[in-house]
Amino acid sequence: MLLQQVVNGLTLGSTYAIIALGYTLIFGVLNIVNMAHGEIFMIGAFVGLMLVTKLQTGIFTALAGAMLTGAVLGYLLERIALRPLRRREVSHLAPLISTIGVSIFLESLALKIFGPQAQSFPPVFSGQLFELGTLKISIIQIVILAVSFGLMIALRFWLAKTKMGKSIRATAENLETAGLLGVNTSQVIIVTVMLASGLGSVAGVLVGLAFNAVEPTMGITMGFKGLAVLILGGLGNITGAMVGGLLLGIAEVFSVAYGESSYREAVAFGLIIILLFIRPQGLFGSGSAQGGR
């Protein structure tokens, strides 16, 4: 029973982690919170759903399609809403406002195209259950766990070992220093926003599958969870986003299993508030604010 809840918690939490990684990556290099991330997540969910229902593709094609769409949206977001504001004279709150603008636009667009009702994946995807002793696990859960943990491990490795990954880390730590080492920081910023948005869109498909519901407003709730994880893990900290996401997922599942399901969000966010009293910088955050602009 306990193991079952842990597995359920990890499944949910791994999707939170993927969403939070998107916020974290962008916060790292730009020191801003991308308020459009939740809506890019939502669009990703719809793209996945459309690929599966309208084009009868498999789940992995749907995930890849969502990721690609997310990356394209990330590119546009950077070009239209972020880059023009990256000048000294502009208030540092400006990108916050412009990304809110993009989020409203994307949500309205989704409402117009897809309507307000929640839509679900075809029954094939609700999947059969495997029983391993007392543990029950669905194909969907396995897909979610495999894809999110696979992405987390790949991202870790990529950031640690590749030249591009290192240039992102250098830019996140200090934009000016990275430039002085020859890093084209404008290019790094574009790549980071595309990557973050691609991850967000994949998370959209995973969450859509997990709850078997895709709707235009899903970006708001999940966006706030991702933001909570960003703060819980420590602003801009990759490990923090991963661990924080998993913890939030487990906390939610446990509060449903052993408590009152209507309190699930209250419990989870209550825990975050308590934790931030003890460690205001978040689980893995360092004392001082870091990151370039």
Added chain:
Amino acid sequence: MLSIRQLVAGYGSITALKSIDLTVPEGSIVSLIGANGAGKTTTMKTIMGLIRPTSGEICFQDQNITGQPVHQVVSKGVSLVPEGRSILSQMSVLENLEMGAYLRRDREVQHDLQKVFQRFPILEERKQQLGGTLSGGQQQMLAIGRALMARPKLLLLDEPSMGLAPLVVAEIFKVIQEINQEGTTILLVEQNVRQALKIAHYAYVLETGRMVLHGPADAVANDPKILEAYLGGRRVG
């Protein structure tokens, strides 16, 4: 190698550089001295393309590099060791040095890494440690080593001796001279005027955004005004 003509630059409404001229001949050490707030760091940042000048011209090896983005200036062969070192504290010493060679595609990066380790053996001992865990002097060595990994033709150093113990300062100045003797041209900003004039061939004196004096380093060192203002009245030996 580097020539700056009538450069005006600043921050918003503040004009920090009011038309300065400066020339760095190939193979030399040129010292730029001046009090706090004179505009030395602004000069360095403007050369690197971190600050866009209001007017004027910066030429490096007869190419106009005015207003180019910093990574392109670096790719032409100019590197800056900035004031306050700016080590990447979340990256290891080795990663910091590797990042120094970010733009290089040749096969001699490993060879140059060994050269840096020979020059600063402490960096090899600490290569797996995070940059942020090094002492001030070690960070300065890392910052210089990292800049050398780019194989710059022109190396800019902004107050490399700031905040360091006298023995470490002496070592840093020795290393700067060695780097120069191995063929790298150097523009050195210092508040440690005595030492800076001792190793330089040529010197410029900046005061509130204006170049007030320049000439061969020994001439500048014996200028009565400089003796008075920067050297406490004593001659450089």
